[in-house]
Each structure stands twice: as structure tokens, then as C-alpha cells.
Amino acid sequence: MKKLLLITLFSSSLIAAENDHSGMHGHSHEGHLHETMVDGKGLDVNPERFDMFVKELSNVNIAIVSVKGMVCDFCARGISKTFLKDKNVKKIDVDLDNGKVVIAFSKSKEITYSEIEKKILSNGQNMSDLQILEI
Amino acid sequence: MGIYKIIILVFLTVLNADARPISYSGGTTIMYKSDTFNDSVYLHYSPTYKYSIGLERAKNKFYKNTENYFRFTYLVNRKNTFKSQRNLYFQSGVVPGGVENNFYGIHGDWETRKWYAGFGLKDINNKFSKDYKEEYIQLGFAPYVADYNNLHTWIMVKTKKNTVTNKSSTYPELKFFYGNTLVEFGYSAVTDWDLHFMYRF
Numbered sequence: 001m002k003k004l005l006l007i008t009l010f011s012s013s014l015i016a017a018e019n020d021h022s023g024m025h026g027h028s029h030e031g032h033l034h035e036t037m038v039d040g041k042g043l044d045v046n047p048e049r050f051d052m053f054v055k056e057l058s059n060v061n062i063a064i065v066s067v068k069g070m071v072c073d074f075c076a077r078g079i080s081k082t083f084l085k086d087k088n089v090k091k092i093d094v095d096l097d098n099g100k101v102v103i104a105f106s107k108s109k110e111i112t113y114s115e116i117e118k119k120i121l122s123n124g125q126n127m128s129d130l131q132i133l134e135i
Numbered sequence: 136m137g138i139y140k141i142i143i144l145v146f147l148t149v150l151n152a153d154a155r156p157i158s159y160s161g162g163t164t165i166m167y168k169s170d171t172f173n174d175s176v177y178l179h180y181s182p183t184y185k186y187s188i189g190l191e192r193a194k195n196k197f198y199k200n201t202e203n204y205f206r207f208t209y210l211v212n213r214k215n216t217f218k219s220q221r222n223l224y225f226q227s228g229v230v231p232g233g234v235e236n237n238f239y240g241i242h243g244d245w246e247t248r249k250w251y252a253g254f255g256l257k258d259i260n261n262k263f264s265k266d267y268k269e270e271y272i273q274l275g276f277a278p279y280v281a282d283y284n285n286l287h288t289w290i291m292v293k294t295k296k297n298t299v300t301n302k303s304s305t306y307p308e309l310k311f312f313y314g315n316t317l318v319e320f321g322y323s324a325v326t327d328w329d330l331h332f333m334y335r336f
């Protein structure tokens with residue numbers, strides 16, 4: 001009987017987990033986004049800063065870009081300028097402390113690793129990682 | 136002298152380093168520099184982050200001549216990490232129609248959010264005056280680590296020397312970034328004021 005109960009509980013939790021994480025989606029729980037993605041990787045951002053960023057945003061795809069060489073305000077400024085030329089970019093945040101650039105794209109925009117990497121490189125920095133969330 | 140007059144004097148009189156001699160791809164930068172030897176205005180455009188081209192009008196205070204240089208700066212090497220960036224640039228300038236008047240040199244820097252180190256070597260050739268060389272080393276730190284879109288402040292020490300006077304001077308400098316604007320100034324009893332103003336479009 002115990003085994004049956006455990007199997008039932010385990011199956012239920014798997015189904016629930018599947019429903020909660022169908023793809024790389026962020027789902028709000030009491031105002032906070034999940035900090036773990038479906039591939040097991042943590043959402044690599046400052047949680048408070050990220051919550052502020054996504055506040056009042058909806059129907060967007062968010063790119064979280066890890067950038068090497070973004071050590072000063074003056075040298076990171078071109079990154080904002082480059083991305084804001086794209087009409088699909090709704091909002092951008094540069095986190096110098098953690099080497100992150102967070103970009104909100106309109107849902108219709110397909111985000112590709114190569115395009116983001118190219119734009120970061122055009123400013124003279126290197127992209128090392130990209131995470132994408134749907135909100 | 137009132138504090139406002141001193142501030143204005145500082146901004147109008149001084150000059151120095153080649154901070155960020157190349158912009159991001161498609162970026163345009165205007166600089167004003169003034170130091171012991173030169174007053175100059177320099178406008179450059181960066182087709183890519185690897186090089187910039189520009190025009191500089193430089194007035195040599197020592198030899199009392201003014202030159203218009205066509206300038207080329209190339210990023211020879213850059214190393215990006217999560218905590219730092221290191222750069223080595225080649226810089227050059229030539230007077231159109233008078234290639235004997237030219238300069239070339241290298242400029243390097245290493246920077247984190249907290250620390251800065253830079254150096255520069257420049258060889259200036261002019262048929263109307265004596266050829267000379269300039270060199271400098273600059274070290275600095277940020278007294279606080281500012282977030283993006285805030286005022287960034289650097290406290291620095293610079294040592295520079297040229298082969299005209301053969302005197303070296305070491306003096307403190309302050310550097311500020313805010314948005315697209317950079318202002319840097321320092322003072323030495325030997326070489327007087329240095330001022331560097333930069334705006335990036």
C-alpha cells in the first residue's frame with residue numbers, strides 16, 4: 001500500500017513538474033519568477049534586479065546575456081545603443097556587477113544565439129552564455 | 136578666486152590620456168585635450184570596434200604651430216574576462232600633404248570595476264620643429280563601484296615624460312564618467328594642468 005502511495009505521489013509530482021516547466025518558461029509565483037530553468041540551470045541573474053526589470057512586462061521574450069569585458073559604464077554604453085536600434089527591443093538592463101545584459105524582446109522576435117553574440121561583439125565584448133525566458 | 140571660477144578654469148585649461156580611442160561599431164566620439172604641449176580637438180568614427188579613423192586639429196604650444204592630422208587607431212589586442220578588460224592599441228596620425236609630419240605610438244590599458252592601469256608611448260615627427268617622444272604611465276582606482284547610468288569616479292596617479300624638456304612629472308588626476316560623457320583632469324607643478332573631455336554619440 002505504501003509503495004502504491006509513493007508511486008502515485010511520485011507520478012503526480014512528475015506530471016505537475018511537466019506542466020509547470022514546458023520549455024524555458026518563467027512562471028510567476030507570488031510576484032517572483034522561478035530561479036531554475038527546465039534544463040536544470042539556475043536563472044543566472046540578481047533576483048531583485050530581475051524582478052524589477054520584468055515588472056509591468058508581458059508578452060515578451062527575455063534574453064539574459066552573460067558578457068565578458070563589460071567592466072565600465074562607458075564601454076558598456078554601446079551595448080544599449082546597439083540593441084535599442086532594434087524596434088523589437090522593449091527594454092534593456094545592464095548589470096555591470098554581474099556581467100549581465102537583460103533584454104526584453106517582443107514575442108514575435110526570434111532570439112538567436114548568433115545574432116546576440118554578433119551584437120555584443122560589435123561593441124568589443126564577448127558573450128559567454130545566453131538564457132531565454134518567455135513571460 | 137571662487138570655487139566656480141576654479142572649476143571652470145580646471146575644465147578649460149587642462150588635459151591628457153587616450154581613454155577608449157575606439158568606440159563601438161558605428162560610434163562617433165569627440166574629444167578635447169589640453170596639456171603642457173598641445174591643445175587639440177579630435178573627432179573619430181569607428182566602423183568596427185577594431186579601429187577608428189578621425190581628424191585631429193592640434194596646436195603645439197611649445198613650437199607654436201598647428202597641425203591637422205588624419206588619424207588611424209587600431210585595436211591590436213583585447214582580452215575580455217568577466218572581471219577585466221585588457222587592451223593594446225596602435226595609434227597614428229599624418230598631416231595630409233605633408234607626410235613628414237606624423238606621429239605613431241602604442242597605448243595599453245587594463246581595467247576592472249575597481250582598478251585601472253594604462254600606459255602610452257608616442258613618437259612625434261615634425262619637419263618644422265624638433266622631433267620628440269612622449270610617454271606616460273597611469274594607475275587608478277574607483278573609490279566606489281557605481282551601477283550603470285550612474286556617476287563613475289576614478290582617482291588616478293599619472294607619470295609622464297617627454298624628450299623636449301626631459302622632465303618627468305607625477306601628479307594626481309580625477310576621472311568622471313556619466314552617460315556618454317567623460318571628463319578627466321589633473322595638475323602638476325612641473326607640467327601644469329592636464330584636461331581631457333570626451334563625448335560619445
